[in-house]
Amino acid sequence: MDKAHYQQNSATLRKNQHQTRCLQINLQHSRSATYNLMKMMEIEEPDLVFVQEPYEYQNRPVGIEKKCRIFTVGKGKHRAAIVIPNNNIDAMLITQISNEDTVLLEIIHKKQNSLRRVCTSTSRNK
Numbered sequence: 001m002d003k004a005h006y007q008q009n010s011a012t013l014r015k016n017q018h019q020t021r022c023l024q025i026n027l028q029h030s031r032s033a034t035y036n037l038m039k040m041m042e043i044e045e046p047d048l049v050f051v052q053e054p055y056e057y058q059n060r061p062v063g064i065e066k067k068c069r070i071f072t073v074g075k076g077k078h079r080a081a082i083v084i085p086n087n088n089i090d091a092m093l094i095t096q097i098s099n100e101d102t103v104l105l106e107i108i109h110k111k112q113n114s115l116r117r118v119c120t121s122t123s124r125n126k
Contacts (some may be wrong), residue, residue, distance in 0.1 A: 020089075020109065020116065021045065026052040034063035041065075041085055048107075049083040074100040
C-alpha cells in the first residue's frame, strides 16, 4: 500500500474513532532505529509512543523531533520514555512511581475531554 493511500485511510479512521493511537518500540539505544521511528511516526501519526532503551547522548534522549514532548525520569541512562507528538494531549508525569525503567503519565485528551493513566516500562536481564 503506498504512503498516500495509507494516510488517506488513516485520516478516515481518525475521524470516525475516538481512540488514542499508540506505538511501542525498543530502540536498543540505536540512532538508526530512532531515525526509522521518526519516519514511522510521520506515516502512523500516533498520539503516544512508548519507547524502551531510547537513543541518548550525554544521558539525554536525542533524534526525536523538537515538536514532540519526551518524558523520562532520572539523571542516568534511561531505559524507558514516553513520547507525545500530539499537541491535543496534556500530560503530567507521576514522579512517585516513575524511574529510569518505568514512566507513568496521566494524560488528558483535549478534544475527547477524557482522563487516562498510561505507563511504559522495560527491564534488563542481568
